[in-house]
Amino acid sequence: MNVSSANVTVVLQYRDSFTKAVIKNMIVVVLGISINYINASLIHTFSKHQIFYRNPRYILFIHLVVNDMIQVTLTVMLFVISYTIYKINVSVCCVFMLLAVFTTENTPLNLACMAVECYIAICIPLRHVQICTIKRTLMLMGLIWTTTTFSVLSDLFITLATQPPGFFYSRVFCLRNNVFPHPIITQKRDNTYLVFLVIVWITIFYTYFRILGAAKRGLKDIKKARDTIILHGFQLLLCMTSYATPMLNDVLRQLFPMNQIDTLFACYIIAQILPRSLSPIIYGIRDKTFRRYLKTNLCWKVSP
Numbered sequence: 001m002n003v004s005s006a007n008v009t010v011v012l013q014y015r016d017s018f019t020k021a022v023i024k025n026m027i028v029v030v031l032g033i034s035i036n037y038i039n040a041s042l043i044h045t046f047s048k049h050q051i052f053y054r055n056p057r058y059i060l061f062i063h064l065v066v067n068d069m070i071q072v073t074l075t076v077m078l079f080v081i082s083y084t085i086y087k088i089n090v091s092v093c094c095v096f097m098l099l100a101v102f103t104t105e106n107t108p109l110n111l112a113c114m115a116v117e118c119y120i121a122i123c124i125p126l127r128h129v130q131i132c133t134i135k136r137t138l139m140l141m142g143l144i145w146t147t148t149t150f151s152v153l154s155d156l157f158i159t160l161a162t163q164p165p166g167f168f169y170s171r172v173f174c175l176r177n178n179v180f181p182h183p184i185i186t187q188k189r190d191n192t193y194l195v196f197l198v199i200v201w202i203t204i205f206y207t208y209f210r211i212l213g214a215a216k217r218g219l220k221d222i223k224k225a226r227d228t229i230i231l232h233g234f235q236l237l238l239c240m241t242s243y244a245t246p247m248l249n250d251v252l253r254q255l256f257p258m259n260q261i262d263t264l265f266a267c268y269i270i271a272q273i274l275p276r277s278l279s280p281i282i283y284g285i286r287d288k289t290f291r292r293y294l295k296t297n298l299c300w301k302v303s304p
Helices: 003-008 018-048 056-082 090-123 123-133 136-162 165-169 183-212 217-240 243-254 260-285 288-302
Strands: 088-089 171-173
Touching: 003 165, 018 056, 018 260, 018 288, 056 090, 056 136, 056 260, 088 090, 090 123, 090 136, 090 165, 090 171, 090 183, 090 217, 136 183, 183 217
Parallel strands: none
Antiparallel strands: 088 171
16 A cells, blocks of 8 residues: 555666666556556446446445546656656655555445445345445545545645755656654654555455355355455455555575666566556446446447
8 A cells, every 4th residue: 555665666776778677668558558447447437327326235336436547647648757757846755646645545445345245235234225325435536536645635734844945946856755844753654555445455355254254145146256355355365465465575685686676677567566456356347236237338439
């Protein structure tokens, strides 16, 4: 969840050769475009069919997809900027960082909400319609954004209060720690992430074991719901890899001192790109209803 770790991977203490730099940027851009193309197809399918935008489960899913698109776009932009422009204006970087942190912190909270919805659908099916309404789903999404807003904007306010005005006109390598440098921000961020992750993991485990212990009524649906919760947990685990990125970088730096940039690049792909590719798999491909409409839309696009 630490957005700065996404860009630590491209801090060029050791410059890549021109060929290697081009190859890495092409890989990142192609992956980013591919993920965003798939996600855009999911959003298009969602918007075209009433069955989806009247279902809380798919509304939460598409909210996650939109977050992923913003996150992927920002990280790819910052990756390319780090190799081309290198340093940008602090104010511009602040905007990038705030958006990236918003979407990054939204992801685990959204996963927790999706797990709860899945639990209600399986374990309390008769009350699902009353509990999981469209209005409540939209309110829940608003609560997610409100929670992350308080968490993220405090970084900006602390920086405004502690840094001289000229700081925001300077140029820096666009890292979160470079534009929000106060030590209190780092401590607050770690504590906030810890609270978020504890809440989300408790939710994931609680819903999983409640579904696992559900009666054998609708066994097939229970198995599918259980597998979905496992995938949510795996996706959350991947999102948490950014926590371990600094330690992993230190270990890899000691093991491969001559290949630091390559190992950092691999960490970037694993921590930032890979988690964003799971959302299409979890619902866009696994969900039969969504898959059917998605295939119909794709076939319509390619038909003469």
